[in-house]
Amino acid sequence: MNAPQPMTLKKPPAANTVDRAAGGVNRARWLRNALPGISLVVLLATIFIMQPRAMSYMGMNLMLNLAVPIALATIAQMLIITVNDLDLSLGSFISFVACVAATLLNDHPLLGCLVLLGCIGVYALLGALIHSRRLPAIVVTLGMSFIWVGGAVLLLPAPGGSAPQWLQALVKIKTPVLPFAIVVCVVLAVAVHLFLMRSRFGVVLRGAGGNPLAMAKAGWSLLRIKVTLYALAGGFGVLSGLFLVGLTTSADANMALRYTLLSIAGVILGGGEFTGGRVSPIGAVLGALTLVLAGSLLSFIRISPDWQIGAQGAILILVLALRTAVNRLEVRPV
Amino acid sequence: MERHTLRCALLSTALLITPFMHAQADTADKTIALSNNYAGNSWRQSMLNSWQQTTEQAVKDGVIAGADSFTTAENQATEQAAQIQNLILQGYNAIVINAASPTALNGAVKQACDAGIVVVSFDGIVTEPCAYRISMDFKQSGLDGMDYLAKRFPDGANVLEVRGLAGVSVDGMIHSGVVAGASKHPQLKVVGSVNGNWSQTAAQKAVAGILPSLPKIDAVVTQGDDGFGVAQAFTAAGRPLPVIIFGNREEELAWWKKQKDANGYQSFSISSAPSISSLSFWVAQQLLDGKQLPHDLLSPAISVTQDTLESSLKGLEKGGIVSQVYSVDDVAQLKSPAPQ
Helix, strand or coil: CCHHHHHHHCCCCCCCHHHHHHHHHHHHHHHHHHHHHHHHHHHHHHHHHHHHHCCCCHHHHHHHCCCHHHHHHHHHHHHHHHHHHHHHHHHHHHHHHHHHCCHHHHHHHHHHHHHHHHHHHHHHHHHHHHCCCCCHHHHHHHHHHHHHHHHHHHCCCCCCCCHHHHHHHHHHCCCCCCHHHHHHHHHHHHHHHHHHHHHHHHHCCCHHHHHHHHHHHHCHHHHHHHHHHHHHHHHHHHHHHHHHHHHHCEECCCCCCCHHHHHHHHHHCCCCCCCCCCCCCHHHHHHHHHHHHHHHHHHHHCCHHHHHHHHHHHHHHHHHHHHHHHHHHCCCCC | HHHHHHHHHHHHHHHHHHHHEEEEHHCCHHHHHEEEECCCCCCHHHHHHHHHHHHHHHHHHHCCCCCEECCCCCHHHHHHHHHHHHHCCCCCCEEEECCCCCCCCHHHHHHHHHHHCEEEEEEECCCCCCCCEEEEEHHHHHHHHHHHHHHHCCCCCEEEECCCCCCCCCCCCCCHHHHHHHHCCCCCEEEEEECCCCHEEEEHHHHHHHHHHHHCCCEEEECCCCCHHHHHHHHHHCCCCCEECCEEEEEHHHHHHHHHHHHHCCCCEEEECCCHHHHHHHHHHHHHHCCCCCCCCCECCEECCCHHHHHHHHHCCCCCCCCCCCCCCCHHHHHCCCCC
């Protein structure tokens, strides 16, 4: 769905229709940007009606604190998707980070920090490798996923370990008025939005996904762009793993495997697309929250477990169908 | 006159209700939830069935207000942690857990305890100290099998060990029981060991692979869901049938019965009961009722012997597992494990 293209193919219409068309496109674009927010609000309202107990500080905290690592993972995935790649190793990477945090970081803080920095370095190298050898990112990251899981099993052959005390205390901070989970999500969304959508460098990063040739011709190093984005993704992955292990207090080599697909779904739900550098950080965070809340809602409705996974898929398809409809509005303005 | 009628009505209502009120326990307004991580094999299916049967009856009897079961879709610890947090929010008084990971749920379990919720874990237990743990003495079950073999082969025997999934704690515990049995009965020699992954087909493949390199095998110890595959492997290789220690599965017992009728085959079978879920329900109910119980409890193992084979097989559906129904009285008989 590369929306603007069919517009340029059309014959130039009369001046007043152009205005009206532009208005339609704007409205459609606004709707498209608002869709992740609207679906989240609808979901939240349904939950509050079903389970009024959720409408409290403690309720929101319980429902959303496991959403923070997913939101961080979604941002990491979004950075990779920005340059039209896909990271299939994210879930196992986050599991690995969690295992490092529950073992090395706890026993030898310095060594643990070095390993985590090394992880970010590995992500940067991956970006360089994928760019310079023109390898498909899906295949490289799929291979890496086995390496991360293997490393996690070596560190922690049986589930266990213990997250550092400061980490456990950090994720349990009680902020005034709004629960910590919501504060983190808001800060995360706004910060990444300002960086990626508003800063000059952010435009360059997105441009590398939208039109790499033009960026290269304009004198930007695509290698450096990819390395930056991959390193940033690795950084958010590390944050996600740390936050997760702070919540669970101990680790398991398989604990976050599900995050790979969740993060991709979160990006797409939040209005991102697989091609063309079209991503939205705020949308991605909202998408991650939507996914988590959809799970809560199904549990509150007491849908039989046999149907739950299907119902979760149905919610996803519903939101995506809405978006396709909005996209169509954008292509064919009234 | 009118007032009199009203009084009569009230009195008769009270008289009608009173007997029911006596029948109710102190937990009549409490709710218990089951958080389960996986439903994809026969053991888990009978575990869920047992939960449903027990709790339906308990709700009908007014012992408890509700007992819903929730299974996560993908057998992932993070998903189950989120599920437990939702259950806290829904206001259940107790949560019974069969956990995806012994450690990764500890954060959520602690939150539940802090919210005043009774947490009971069984089978897949959690290590968080505030939770209760009910599990079988797996080491003892491995040792029981070896004890039986020592009686059958006082003059010594070559034993093949079929283990479960590598890296899973239950496999390690049963194995330690087998090792303890081998040192207790020096005439039993463990000559080989393979991983059967608690699956008949995987066990058959693994045993078929190792058989050519082994001397005559007199006995095989298994962990359950693998004995039938072992028997198939021996038949296919044309080897004499050894004494196989089974794990209470219907196909294993049916094969045993067939051999018994044909040539007087003798064996022994032991495994944990899937109805441990109903036992856990009663433990949770008793805890809500104010009973004090130790945090670590041992559930009894179920064994099938030559004499009880027919009675165990009777009424066992195809693909099922020998089980037993627990009642509230069984909770009082639970023991804590001996200190290690």
